[in-house]
Amino acid sequence: MLLPGLLYFIIFHYVPMYGVVLAFKxxxxxxxxxxxxxxxxxxxxxxxxxxxxxxxxxxxxxISLYKIVFAFPIPIGFALLLSEITSERFKKLVQTISYLxxxxxxxxxxxxxxxxxxxxxPVNAIIKLFGADPVLFMADDRYFRTILILTDIYQGFGWGSxxxxxxxxxxxxxxxxxxxxxxxxxxxxMIYITxxxxxxxxxxxxILRMAHVLDAGFDQIxxxxxxxxxxxxxxxxxxxxxxxxxxxxxxxxxxVGLFKSVVALxxxxxxxxxxxxxxxxxxxxx
Numbered sequence: 001m002l003l004p005g006l007l008y009f010i011i012f013h014y015v016p017m018y019g020v021v022l023a024f025k026x027x028x029x030x031x032x033x034x035x036x037x038x039x040x041x042x043x044x045x046x047x048x049x050x051x052x053x054x055x056x057x058x059x060x061x062x063i064s065l066y067k068i069v070f071a072f073p074i075p076i077g078f079a080l081l082l083s084e085i086t087s088e089r090f091k092k093l094v095q096t097i098s099y100l101x102x103x104x105x106x107x108x109x110x111x112x113x114x115x116x117x118x119x120x121x122p123v124n125a126i127i128k129l130f131g132a133d134p135v136l137f138m139a140d141d142r143y144f145r146t147i148l149i150l151t152d153i154y155q156g157f158g159w160g161s162x163x164x165x166x167x168x169x170x171x172x173x174x175x176x177x178x179x180x181x182x183x184x185x186x187x188x189x190m191i192y193i194t195x196x197x198x199x200x201x202x203x204x205x206x207i208l209r210m211a212h213v214l215d216a217g218f219d220q221i222x223x224x225x226x227x228x229x230x231x232x233x234x235x236x237x238x239x240x241x242x243x244x245x246x247x248x249x250x251x252x253x254x255x256v257g258l259f260k261s262v263v264a265l266x267x268x269x270x271x272x273x274x275x276x277x278x279x280x281x282x283x284x285x286x
Contacts, residue, residue, distance in 0.1 A: 014179035018034055018052065019033070019254065020254065020258055021033060021250050022036075022254040023043055023044070023251060023254040023258045024038060024039065024040060024041070024043070025037060025038055025039060026038075026039045026042075026123050026251060027250045027251045027253060029248075031223060035277075037119075039251075043251050043252050043254075043255035044255050044259070046252060046255075047252065047255050047256055047259065052239070053239070053256065053272075054235050055231075055234065055240075056235055056239040057236060058213055058234050059232060059233060059234055059235050060216045060235040060236045060237075061214075062145070063145060063148060063149075063214070063216040063217070063221075063233075064212075064213050064214065064215065064216045064233060066145065066149050067149060067211070067216070067217070068209060068210075068213070069159070070149055070153065070155055070236070071149065071153045071156065072205075072206065072209060074153050074157045074160075075156075075157050075158075075160035075161040075163075075164060076161070076164050076198070078098070078158070078201060079117045079165040080159040080168070080190055080194060080195070081166060082094060082095065082165060083165065083168045083169075083194070084159065084186060084190075095158070095165075097158075098157065098158025098159075098161070099158045099159055101154055101155045101156075101158065101160035102155060102156060105219075105221050106155075106219040106222075106223045106224075107223055109155060109220075109223075110216055110220070110223035110224045111223075113147070113151050113224065114138055114224065117137040117138050117147060118136075118138070119134050119136055120215040123137070123142035124182060132238035134163060136267075138224070138226065138229070139226060139228035140227075140228075140229070140231060141229055141231055141232045144225070144229040144232055144233055145232055145233070147215075147221065147224075148217070148221065148224070151220065151224075152217060152220060157265065163201060163205065164198060164201060164202075164259075166248070167197070167198055167201045168194060168197075168198065171193070171194065171197045175193050175197075177193055179192070192194055193201055197230070197261075199212075203275055204284070206271070207268060207271050207272050207275065207285055208268070210267050210268055210271045211264045211265075211267060212264065213263075213264070213267055214236055214260045214263055214264055215237065215260075215264075216236075216237070217235075218235070218236040218238060218241070221233055221235055221238060222237075222241070225231075225238070232260070234258075234264055236256060239256065240253045240256050240257050241253075243256065268285075270286065272284050272285050
């Protein structure tokens with residue numbers, strides 16, 4: 001039963017790691033990976049001397065941290081609220097509706113949101129009703145990051161709540177019954193029973209999320225951004241895409257990608273260690 005999963009990781013995650021050597025070579029397509037000359041850390045020196053790299057790194061960190069601060073708690077709150085609904089039929093309806101955006105690709109989602117925030121879209125139609133001038137949201141630095149965060153929350157909060165909702169369902173009902181007998185209302189039961197029982201799951205999910213702190217959402221941003229907002233939306237992944245596939249500078253792009261992977265590994269180890277040192281031995285991955 002494990003074989004399909006193992007084959008997936010071997011073929012699509014471990015075999016491609018061979019391409020990491022491009023970061024240490026001056027890759028020539030006609031010569032191939034093996035025959036291309038070694039250049040050591042030359043491409044890393046170029047990366048760290050490139051001012052554009054620091055711009056996209058700054059954008060990546062800002063967008064990713066915004067998503068952690070604003071988007072990470074939403075699924076937890078949604079799962080808590082959903083667990084308080086007594087009607088099973090209504091609960092399943094709300095769950096189904098909230099899951100649907102997750103199964104739509106960002107190609108479709110981006111088209112929808114670009115239409116909504118366009119000059120002739122419903123948002124600007126409401127603005128015009130109040131006598132204000134329309135705003136080109138998708139090409140304005142002041143609004144684009146906010147739109148990214150809001151659309152990311154909309155697309156993922158329902159699906160992200162599944163883990164927390166399952167954890168809530170696994171809480172011993174006797175704890176709730178004892179609290180009711182002691183006169184605790186729903187809010188107090190949530191504060192003193194449900195949330196503390198969720199802390200191990202929340203901790204592990206946060207550790208895993210920190211491993212993706214440099215993944216600001218390539219699919220979303222690539223389909224929604226444009227040259228007008230490169231200054232606030234260009235991230236490491238889109239930078240690697242342009243350098244590697246558009247400009248065919250494969251070695252440079254691989255160096256940037258390897259840097260991102262190393263930082264992600266260091267972060268997940270440090271956060272896991274920090275949680276362990278704070279006494280959360282049961283709240284860590286290892």
